[in-house]
Amino acid sequence: MPESSGGREVRRAQGAREEGSPAGRAQGARGVRGVRGVKSASRTVALLELLAARGDRPARLDELAEELDVPRSSMYQLLQTLIDCGWVRSDTTGSLYGIGIRALFTGTSYLDSDPHVRLVRPYLDQASDALGETIHLARLDGPDVVYLATRESHEYLRTISRVGRRIPAHAGALGKALLAERPDAELPLPDGPLPALTENTHTTRTTLLTDLAEVRARGYSIDREETVPGIAGFGFALRYDSPATDAISCSIPVARLSETHESRVIAVMRETRTKIENALPSTSGAPDWR
Numbered sequence: 001m002p003e004s005s006g007g008r009e010v011r012r013a014q015g016a017r018e019e020g021s022p023a024g025r026a027q028g029a030r031g032v033r034g035v036r037g038v039k040s041a042s043r044t045v046a047l048l049e050l051l052a053a054r055g056d057r058p059a060r061l062d063e064l065a066e067e068l069d070v071p072r073s074s075m076y077q078l079l080q081t082l083i084d085c086g087w088v089r090s091d092t093t094g095s096l097y098g099i100g101i102r103a104l105f106t107g108t109s110y111l112d113s114d115p116h117v118r119l120v121r122p123y124l125d126q127a128s129d130a131l132g133e134t135i136h137l138a139r140l141d142g143p144d145v146v147y148l149a150t151r152e153s154h155e156y157l158r159t160i161s162r163v164g165r166r167i168p169a170h171a172g173a174l175g176k177a178l179l180a181e182r183p184d185a186e187l188p189l190p191d192g193p194l195p196a197l198t199e200n201t202h203t204t205r206t207t208l209l210t211d212l213a214e215v216r217a218r219g220y221s222i223d224r225e226e227t228v229p230g231i232a233g234f235g236f237a238l239r240y241d242s243p244a245t246d247a248i249s250c251s252i253p254v255a256r257l258s259e260t261h262e263s264r265v266i267a268v269m270r271e272t273r274t275k276i277e278n279a280l281p282s283t284s285g286a287p288d289w290r
Helices: 005-018 022-026 039-054 061-068 072-085 102-113 115-131 173-179 205-218 259-279
Strands: 088-090 096-099 134-141 144-151 166-168 221-224 231-238 246-253
Touching (some): 039 061, 039 072, 061 072, 115 134, 115 144, 115 259, 134 173, 173 205, 173 221, 173 231, 205 221, 246 259
Antiparallel strands (some): 134 144, 134 246
């Protein structure tokens, strides 16, 4: 019997958990398709992901070698190779390492080549202009969601872009909107307690599943300070894929979230979702990247 898309997704999430630690990826764990990973490639990817996840916190050689369970000499050689290629950078002393500028090229290429991101961007602008609030587009990636585009509110500006950053899917409006598109038995969630971002984040499957049932009933998700203290969110899955992999949301400081404004946000975001889904051109002949 052919495997359902939901089943494939859970299998990918399970494989990600098995290889989820940087050390697991660095050791070339067996991929979910049963093909043995190339150890050097796995190690390189794990190193780049680790440096990217550290953000503005550069790492020392010993830290990287220990975190990835790689011999110090091997880690040094890999770092020097990646520095020469522009994927890693070091400070003037040569003792601190961070992600390099070539990673930016890869990230922007992903966004620029994705037809759904190109389609959605103008509608994010329209929704942000109509509401005066921050609007996001994100994609489910295993147990997380990754921000693909953001239009910031003129009232609440962030100094750091969200694009490319990831948060646990259970911990916000975007992720919950996408999780609700899947059967409870096929949710790509980590094992054990769910990590908390705030005191309002779901930390058990029981409370999360209750919330997801309400999301399915009403047609959109609500985040009451579950991702960031003081911020509420409303998420809407984009059903041009089945199950949906992309979602849009509106984030609002709770200090100015009146009942009237909340009703308007829901109406505008619901209309925006409909416009996006209706505007999606035929993808006949286009690659199915998933």
